[in-house]
Amino acid sequence: MNPSVTGRIHSIESFGTLDGPGIRYVLFMQGCPLRCLYCHNPDARNPEAGRTITTGEVLADILTYRPFIKRGGVTLSGGEPLLQPAFACELLDGCREQKLHSAVDTSGALPLEESRPVLDRADLILLDVKAIDDTLCVALTGASNRHTLATLEYCETVQKPVWIRHVLVPGYTLETRRLERLADYLLRYTCIRKIELLPFHKMGEYKWEALKCPYLLKETPPPTEADVQKARAVFQCRGLL
Numbered sequence: 147m148n149p150s151v152t153g154r155i156h157s158i159e160s161f162g163t164l165d166g167p168g169i170r171y172v173l174f175m176q177g178c179p180l181r182c183l184y185c186h187n188p189d190a191r192n193p194e195a196g197r198t199i200t201t202g203e204v205l206a207d208i209l210t211y212r213p214f215i216k217r218g219g220v221t222l223s224g225g226e227p228l229l230q231p232a233f234a235c236e237l238l239d240g241c242r243e244q245k246l247h248s249a250v251d252t253s254g255a256l257p258l259e260e261s262r263p264v265l266d267r268a269d270l271i272l273l274d275v276k277a278i279d280d281t282l283c284v285a286l287t288g289a290s291n292r293h294t295l296a297t298l299e300y301c302e303t304v305q306k307p308v309w310i311r312h313v314l315v316p317g318y319t320l321e322t323r324r325l326e327r328l329a330d331y332l333l334r335y336t337c338i339r340k341i342e343l344l345p346f347h348k349m350g351e352y353k354w355e356a357l358k359c360p361y362l363l364k365e366t367p368p369p370t371e372a373d374v375q376k377a378r379a380v381f382q383c384r385g386l387l
């Protein structure tokens with residue numbers, strides 16, 4: 147690993163339990179090309195914000211937590227980690243050299259020519275499929291899902307382990323026929339190890355207000371437990387959960 151490559155980060159979670167297997171050091175990288183209506187980290191989207199840090203500094207910090215993360219690992223999240231491929235590649239090389247499991251939590255929204263070196267270096271990809279319907283994906287995130295689906299296809303080709311993540315948003319993705327379409331689409335992928343259905347929540351709403359950005363999902367309620375169970379059943383009956 148080259149220790150002097152610089153990147154911009156938003157924050158660090160040193161005992162993360164939500165982004166990959168086990169206890170993990172989660173690095174939230176700064177900058178994201180998407181504009182998800184439900185984004186809970188809108189302050190991580192501007193690539194010019196956050197703070198600059200070197201790969202050497204990040205790895206030194208990671209290693210102070212080694213006793214806690216040795217059975218878990220390190221997750222690069224964001225923002226969008228694929229937006230800083232050189233920084234991400236060096237960090238993933240550093241994790242490999244230190245025999246730490248690595249994961250990349252991504253929307254896969256970048257072209258494969260840019261993202262492939264990062265995908266190749268990670269042990270696990272947490273791929274956030276925003277919407278299987280492309281028109282809906284544009285409405286929800288401001289961008290097409292074509293790079294995301296190409297990323298999944300690439301992971302299948304090289305048999306890179308993938309956890310699919312999908313946010314259940316009432317009025318958008320939380321709709322039985324859309325969920326059935328997504329589940330049917332995912333059925334043929336043998337690289338998928340897990341599917342996580344994540345209920346939409348409003349914990350980031352105050353950040354939108356602080357940034358003086360209109361939060362368009364103000365009136366959208368989080369899914370009920372029954373909604374989530376119904377969504378899970380769509381995947382369970384296909385043997386996907």
Ligand code: SF4
Pocket residue numbers: 178179180181182184185186187188190191224225226253
């Ligand atoms: S991909 Fe993540 S960080 Fe980027 S806008 Fe969507 S929710 Fe926010």
